[in-house]
Amino acid sequence: MExxxxxxxxxxxxxxxxxxEKDLKGITFRELSVIDRNGITIHPxxxxxxxxxxxxxxxxxxxxxxxxxxxxxxARVGNRMALNELNNGATGIFFDINDNTDIPVLLxxxxxxxxxxxxxxxxxxxxxxxxxxxxxAGKGYTFxxxxxxxxxxxxASYLQTDNQEILAAGRKWSLALFKETGVIGIDGGIFxxxxxxxxxxxxxxxxxxxxxxxxxxxxSLLDDLRKLHITLSTDTAFFEQISKLRAFRKLLDLLCxxxxxxxxxxxxxxxxxxYQSPFDSYSNLLRSTVAGMAAVIGGCNSLYIHPFxxxxxxxxxxxRRMSRNQQLIFREESYLDKVGDAAAGSYYIGTLTDQxxxxxxxxxxxxxxxxxxxxxxxxxxxxxxxxxxxxxxxSEYKEGxxxxxxxxxxxxxxxxxxxxxxxxVTDDKVIRPLSIAEAILQP
Numbered sequence: 001m002e003x004x005x006x007x008x009x010x011x012x013x014x015x016x017x018x019x020x021e022k023d024l025k026g027i028t029f030r031e032l033s034v035i036d037r038n039g040i041t042i043h044p045x046x047x048x049x050x051x052x053x054x055x056x057x058x059x060x061x062x063x064x065x066x067x068x069x070x071x072x073x074x075a076r077v078g079n080r081m082a083l084n085e086l087n088n089g090a091t092g093i094f095f096d097i098n099d100n101t102d103i104p105v106l107l108x109x110x111x112x113x114x115x116x117x118x119x120x121x122x123x124x125x126x127x128x129x130x131x132x133x134x135x136x137a138g139k140g141y142t143f144x145x146x147x148x149x150x151x152x153x154x155x156a157s158y159l160q161t162d163n164q165e166i167l168a169a170g171r172k173w174s175l176a177l178f179k180e181t182g183v184i185g186i187d188g189g190i191f192x193x194x195x196x197x198x199x200x201x202x203x204x205x206x207x208x209x210x211x212x213x214x215x216x217x218x219x220s221l222l223d224d225l226r227k228l229h230i231t232l233s234t235d236t237a238f239f240e241q242i243s244k245l246r247a248f249r250k251l252l253d254l255l256c257x258x259x260x261x262x263x264x265x266x267x268x269x270x271x272x273x274x275y276q277s278p279f280d281s282y283s284n285l286l287r288s289t290v291a292g293m294a295a296v297i298g299g300c301n302s303l304y305i306h307p308f309x310x311x312x313x314x315x316x317x318x319x320r321r322m323s324r325n326q327q328l329i330f331r332e333e334s335y336l337d338k339v340g341d342a343a344a345g346s347y348y349i350g351t352l353t354d355q356x357x358x359x360x361x362x363x364x365x366x367x368x369x370x371x372x373x374x375x376x377x378x379x380x381x382x383x384x385x386x387x388x389x390x391x392x393x394x395s396e397y398k399e400g401x402x403x404x405x406x407x408x409x410x411x412x413x414x415x416x417x418x419x420x421x422x423x424x425v426t427d428d429k430v431i432r433p434l435s436i437a438e439a440i441l442q443p
Contacts, residue, residue: 013047020044036240037393038199040355046347052354063337064295065092065116065147065302066327067268068320072097075105082110088321089328092116092302094268103131113141116302118149118229118268120185122157123173129180143181149229149266150177151185155211159377159431160190174212175219182226184212189233192272195390195434198237198244199356203363204382205232206251207373210364213259214372227264228252233272234291234298239352241291242343245269245298247357254361268302269295276311277437279417280406284308289326296336297343303327311435383429394439407437417441 011019017029024032032044043050068085072078072095082093092115095106110117121128132150136142143150154170157163178184188205196204209228216222232248234241245267256262271291276284285308292305305326307319330336343349370376377383396402403409407417419441 050351062340067092067304069094075102097121153187156187185229192233196386197389199359202360207367229266234295235272241294242298243352246353269300278311280412
């Protein structure tokens with residue numbers, strides 16, 4: 001056995017390419033390469049010659065938090081939902097506080113010190129901060145001591161509304177939350193869900209982070225930054241999405257180096273809704289499984305999988321159970337929680353990670369040259385670029401170059417796609433969600 005490999009000769013990339021061309025009767029390596037929607041050339045195979053010489057794991061966390069999302073309008077109902085999720089496998093709860101609520105009632109029997117929790121609250125709910133502070137104090141906890149986040153991304157809200165009042169009031173509220181928690185929360189998922197290409201999505205998400213870092217720097221509060229809680233969405237481009245999350249960690253390190261700060265990073269992932277279809281909705285289970293696995297292998301710290309039937313039956317218990325069980329299968333049956341940065345060492349993913357990071361950094365610098373994300377948005381640059389990328393994507397589906405199962409190919413008997421007229425868009429400036437299924441059916 002010791003001499004087994006002596007019988008095999010080492011082969012470099014040139015040798016493999018020559019053999020490929022011979023076996024395929026003249027078809028070359030270059031002819032088999034394709035250019036993706038990010039403008040990156042994807043080759044048929046990769047070798048160690050494609051990798052950067054120095055390799056370091058990008059994420060050391062082997063596990064992740066299995067999240068449920070609880071929309072809170074009634075504290076007692078929200079409490080029952082949260083306990084049901086936790087008792088059936090969830091290890092984290094993402095609370096969307098839609099109205100002023102009774103925190104002690106909402107959190108009755110919910111042991112925050114054992115789970116990941118996140119509260120997204122707007123400036124119209126100022127009492128939530130005091131309630132949560134008082135509740136934690138009564139339990140003997142503080143924000144730094146437990147895995148609880150409380151934030152409001154006023155910039156992301158502004159980008160989706162173009163409402164100056166949200167921008168002004170939200171900035172004060174975000175600052176108030178930061179002073180109590182030392183956490184900045186950022187929602188970068190809006191860019192993928194609007195149809196942005198991956199490199200531009202990364203660039204915009206990084207520019208969004210930079211808006212907050214720059215504001216803290218100007219207010220001399222950067223030393224108080226304890227952690228960044230960042231949300232990204234993932235879709236069905238499996239290897240690309242793994243590489244995207246890995247690339248974003250590299251970009252965050254590079255950006256934070258410019259400010260000479262090193263906050264903790266909590267990367268929260270959610271399955272993107274762009275490719276979710278209201279037709280043949282069981283296909284969404286497969287789409288979200290691919291997107292969720294990509295997020296886990298890419299190194300997310302927490303994950304929420306949107307229910308497969310969310311567009312048809314919002315709030316359905318069966319859909320929520322399937323969402324939770326998908327992640328439980330990742331953990332209990334597929335053992336994806338056993339290895340940190342499981343994609344490390346893959347020549348393809350390692351190369352693609354670097355390529356996405358490099359191109360996204362250049363696009364980020366272009367955004368910054370316009371004065372930053374807010375200025376670029378107000379000039380119509382950001383929305384215009386995303387709209388162009390989304391339009392090209394939609395065209396590929398309408399032309400049949402891309403397939404959305406159950407919509408433009410293999411429709412389900414009894415659940416065939418049906419065009420429904422919608423109100424015409426009157427404001428092209430804001431970043432709005434894109435549904436590929438609906439866009440395909442538009443005349």
